[in-house]
Structure formats: structure tokens, C-alpha cells
Amino acid sequence: MTTTERPQGSDRQVVPAEVSLVDDKAIAESIAKYGRDIYNDFDIDDPVVNEKFHDVLDDLVEKCPVARSNVGEGYYVVARQPLVRHVGQDWKTYSSARGYQPNRPEGLPFLLPEECDPPIHDNWRHALNPFMGPQSVAKFEPVIRQDCNTLIDLFIDRGHCEFVNEFGAKLPGWAFFKNVMGVPIDDLDKLVESVERGTFEPPEDRPKYFAYIFEYLDNYLKERQKQASKGEMVDLIAAGVKYEDGDMAPYEDRLSVLVDMVFGGIATTTYVMADGMRYLAEHPEQRKRLIDNPELIPQAVEEFARVFPPVVALGRAATRDVELCGREIKKDEFVMLCYAASSRDPRVVENPAEINIERETVLHSAFGVGPHRCIGSNLARAELRCVFEEWLKRIPEFSLQEGQEPIYETGILRTMKNLHLVW
Amino acid sequence: MKVIVDPELCTGHGRCWTNAPEVYTIDDNGYNAVTGVPIDVPPEHEEAARLGARTCPERAISIIEE
Numbered sequence: 001m002t003t004t005e006r007p008q009g010s011d012r013q014v015v016p017a018e019v020s021l022v023d024d025k026a027i028a029e030s031i032a033k034y035g036r037d038i039y040n041d042f043d044i045d046d047p048v049v050n051e052k053f054h055d056v057l058d059d060l061v062e063k064c065p066v067a068r069s070n071v072g073e074g075y076y077v078v079a080r081q082p083l084v085r086h087v088g089q090d091w092k093t094y095s096s097a098r099g100y101q102p103n104r105p106e107g108l109p110f111l112l113p114e115e116c117d118p119p120i121h122d123n124w125r126h127a128l129n130p131f132m133g134p135q136s137v138a139k140f141e142p143v144i145r146q147d148c149n150t151l152i153d154l155f156i157d158r159g160h161c162e163f164v165n166e167f168g169a170k171l172p173g174w175a176f177f178k179n180v181m182g183v184p185i186d187d188l189d190k191l192v193e194s195v196e197r198g199t200f201e202p203p204e205d206r207p208k209y210f211a212y213i214f215e216y217l218d219n220y221l222k223e224r225q226k227q228a229s230k231g232e233m234v235d236l237i238a239a240g241v242k243y244e245d246g247d248m249a250p251y252e253d254r255l256s257v258l259v260d261m262v263f264g265g266i267a268t269t270t271y272v273m274a275d276g277m278r279y280l281a282e283h284p285e286q287r288k289r290l291i292d293n294p295e296l297i298p299q300a301v302e303e304f305a306r307v308f309p310p311v312v313a314l315g316r317a318a319t320r321d322v323e324l325c326g327r328e329i330k331k332d333e334f335v336m337l338c339y340a341a342s343s344r345d346p347r348v349v350e351n352p353a354e355i356n357i358e359r360e361t362v363l364h365s366a367f368g369v370g371p372h373r374c375i376g377s378n379l380a381r382a383e384l385r386c387v388f389e390e391w392l393k394r395i396p397e398f399s400l401q402e403g404q405e406p407i408y409e410t411g412i413l414r415t416m417k418n419l420h421l422v423w
Numbered sequence: 424m425k426v427i428v429d430p431e432l433c434t435g436h437g438r439c440w441t442n443a444p445e446v447y448t449i450d451d452n453g454y455n456a457v458t459g460v461p462i463d464v465p466p467e468h469e470e471a472a473r474l475g476a477r478t479c480p481e482r483a484i485s486i487i488e489e
Contacts, residue, residue, distance in 0.1 A: 089481065129451060134441075373480075
């Protein structure tokens, strides 16, 4: 007798039979707590989402399968893990070809392979994946560890640092550019700043930052096309991949892939690192656990990615009219997959609000779900592991500087602006 | 006990391989190398194989009890 057991949530193509109607009491509570009905009038850029981040996520998960936003062209938000998984995996119904965000600023070029579907998505991913697979990334570790120590050397004797700018914003860029991309690290600060501002400035101001990034990388890619291949990811991008029709990817697609990789490579890991470091600064007992048992660090990294998600939500656009938990989604309307919320769904995580660095089963959506799974997830994990291991060896005792409260910023991404540490 | 990985659902998160490298193998892309066919799990690796299945964000791994 053979029985097949799928872990909970085996509803692969079945939409959970839930309805998005929220009762009047929950709506009244939402208005009292957040100043708006987050279930029928959500706004991911509302400062209240930043201020009451975890409350908003938990209320969405608990009370509303599909929330609605009326901002601009409007969009929907799914927060529960089975639903996020369903939408993320069903790329034929929920497409990336209209981009990863609703209300797209005008003049913003599409980024590949993030903002396209199979088969073009898969053509690029199959070519790019080997550069970012676990075996490739393992080879980068000595350089990453050395970079951690180079950065720590710059401020360790001073007894304090502002972690975000002096360490967290630099390390991921160094790791990515040195090991994977081959873009000169001297130009990194300007690129990082442009990525940040292109993400968090008001929408109308964003295109000019993107324009800078495109221009810089356009010049770089053309330069590399003239040179002999060094076998780096940028060489593969410069050479292009073959599409289904037999033609090679056009130059503008190659440039778009390069921009996408750079964006992902430098804009996100910083936040997990910084808020994880804040947690350890404020929880000396957990910090001591990791110092005494460094083999727990990989598990702690998973938990940090679960509770400190840099990517709050990314969107898909419906390719046809579709009903989802009682919401009538029209063709071309956006559904945001709230990864940050889905990692806090009690359906798949026990006591999700609790931060437990020794949690045995850490299931989270920090790197997305479906074919667009973050291509840099292996690199991000390696970076985070190296950072916490090296930092705790060099600076085992540290705390938050009094009177310097960290500032957070939240939209489709979440970030910390500062983290003042003393030791 | 056996496990089976759905080739359409595996997108290379690598959690199964990290938690149970004795059971799951990955290709150069970082995706499961063996999919669509049952993989035998020796008793000593059953617990790790289950953890690998539980931590898969795609729910791509089924466990077959015999």
C-alpha cells in the first residue's frame, strides 16, 4: 500500500476556497488603527505601512485573502502563503510581461528576465543560473569573507559605526561585482545610490535615476563586448542567448538583463543584513548562542530573511479576466504578491510573529515563488552567512547607540536608512 | 520511504538540497537534478528528507510512504 503525502498546501492548481469579504468590524478596526481600510483601499506607499509594518502584514494574512488598492490604476494584494504560491506559480494567468509593479512610471524600460514570461524568461535563466548556483557561489566565499574584514578594519578601532552605509550597503555590491559581474567597484557608490533613489523617490523622479544606471551599464556592456571573454556573467550577457525563433537576443534585451542583475545584486540584501544585525545588537543572549554555536548561523539567516524581507511585494498582471477568492480581476490588472506577509502566515509557520533563530523548519517567501525565484538567492544566503560569521568573530559585543533610532522606509521594497552600532 | 520532486514546480530554491544533500542532488543551475521519478530515502536520512520537503517554498516535493 502506497500513500502519497504532500506537505500541507498541496492545492497546486486549486485556488483556496476563501472569500475576500471582510466584515465591518475588521474594517472599522483597520480605519482606527491605520487611518484607512487596508482591505479595500490599500496603499503600499502609505507611511502607515512603514510604521506599522508587521501589524499591516499580519492583518492582511489573517483577515483578507485578496485586498484591493485604488491607487492610480488600482491593484490587488494577496498575502496568504498558499495564494501567493498559487499566483506566483501560475505565470500563464498572472504574467510578468507588464512589469513587476502597477502604476509604472513612464519611460521606465522593462527589465529582463524579471519582467517577461517563458520562453524568453527561461532562455535567459538557463544561461544565467549557473553563475549563481550553489556550487558557483561557494567559490566566492573566501573573497566575501575577506571583504567583510576589509570593511570591518575601517571602523573597528573607532568603537562605533553606522552599519547601513559603512558596511551593509557596500558588501553585497562588492560581492556581486567582484565575483559575478566584473563591473569596477570604484563606480559602485553612485550605482547603489541611483538604485536606492530610483526605488524610493517619488515615482515621477525615478526615471532619471534609472536613466543614469542604463547609461553607465550601456557603456560598460559595449566596452566588454569589444574585449575577450573572461567567462564572467557579463560576458554571457554581452554575447546574448538564442530565443525560440532562432534569433539572438537583441542588444537592448542584453542591456536590460545587465541592469536587472545589477538592481537585484545591490538593492536588497543590505536590509536583511542590517535588521538582522539590529536584532543581534538588541538580543545579547541570542547573539551569544550564535557566537558559541556558529553552526546555527545558516538557520538564523533563514529566519532573518523570513522576518526582515527586503522585497515586500512584487506584481503580476492578469492575462485574462479571472476570479480570485471572490474578487473579479480584469485582464491587465495587477496582483501584488506580498512575500513579506506570506512568510508570516500561520498556515505554514508556527508562531510567525516570534523571531526564533533556532526554528527548525523555516519556510518563507523572501526570495519569491514560481519561475521568477530570486536568481541571487544562493549568493544572498552566502553573503549573509559570511557577514554574521565574520562580524561576530571580530565584534562579538555590540549594541545600538542610544538616541539613534533606526529609520525604515517601505514601498515594494523595505530598507533601513541607518543603524548606529557601538562596541 | 521515497520522495518525488515535481519538475514543473522546482525553481531552484535549494532548500531541500541544503537540508538533505544525501537525498536531493542539484544540477549546474541549482535545480533538482532528479525529478519526476521516486528517489529512495535510506532510513537514516528520512528526517532530513522530510525537512527538505517542508522547507520547499514551492511545495514541489511529495513524500511517498511505503
